[in-house]
Amino acid sequence: MASACMGDIAILEVALRNRMDRQLSLIALEQAGTEDWYMAGLRFDDRTQRQIREAWGHLTIQQKKWHTHGHLVAALTFGFWRNLLENGGAIHARWPDEGSADYENDLWRKGIVKSFPGGRRHAADANAKWTRNYALNIVKTVHALRNRVAHHEPLVNGVPLPGENRRITLADAVRACFDLAMILDRNLYSWLMDNSKMKLVLEHEPRSIE
Numbered sequence: 001m002a003s004a005c006m007g008d009i010a011i012l013e014v015a016l017r018n019r020m021d022r023q024l025s026l027i028a029l030e031q032a033g034t035e036d037w038y039m040a041g042l043r044f045d046d047r048t049q050r051q052i053r054e055a056w057g058h059l060t061i062q063q064k065k066w067h068t069h070g071h072l073v074a075a076l077t078f079g080f081w082r083n084l085l086e087n088g089g090a091i092h093a094r095w096p097d098e099g100s101a102d103y104e105n106d107l108w109r110k111g112i113v114k115s116f117p118g119g120r121r122h123a124a125d126a127n128a129k130w131t132r133n134y135a136l137n138i139v140k141t142v143h144a145l146r147n148r149v150a151h152h153e154p155l156v157n158g159v160p161l162p163g164e165n166r167r168i169t170l171a172d173a174v175r176a177c178f179d180l181a182m183i184l185d186r187n188l189y190s191w192l193m194d195n196s197k198m199k200l201v202l203e204h205e206p207r208s209i210e
Contacts, residue, residue: 002149004197
């Protein structure tokens with residue numbers, strides 16, 4: 001099951017980062033005249049800036065000179081994109097000019113929301129309001145599943161959600177993967193429905209032992 005999850009989530013991660021990268025590029029182009037959003041002076045919090053620096057440090061000299069944008073985006077983690085859907089944290093923490101990032105107004109409303117063209121309909125079908133937190137809840141569930149299987153943790157008793165002191169069933173975690181596909185791209189959702197290994201393996205999900 002872990003192998004099946006990693007295969008499907010890898011596809012979802014690429015779709016998510018490509019969508020969000022495109023919207024960040026458009027925001028940066030409007031505000032700073034460049035599509036290289038990581039160089040455009042956007043108000044990223046300290047955590048986001050640290051993750052960008054770490055990704056930059058993983059690039060080779062050639063990658064830093066040629067096609068840097070694509071290489072940098074590929075080096076950023078799933079958690080990086082999830083974090084951009086949160087509120088935003090401190091900027092220059094513990095410095096005299098300390099401030100706070102506002103991802104709701106500076107990122108989400110300025111374009112990141114367009115990364116999820118199917119979001120509003122998905123929320124309406126669930127009798128919920130389409131918000132940044134709605135998208136975040138889906139993405140962070142997929143991220144939690146991804147980390148669970150990547151770290152070789154058991155899935156038999158479900159997937160714990162970091163910071164929430166609760167766990168969800170494996171079936172619910174897999175459902176979040178399909179939810180993410182739906183809000184990103186309906187064609188991707190249809191493809192995943194027809195080709196997902198998770199669906200096949202889940203039918204043989206092991207049950208917890210009492």
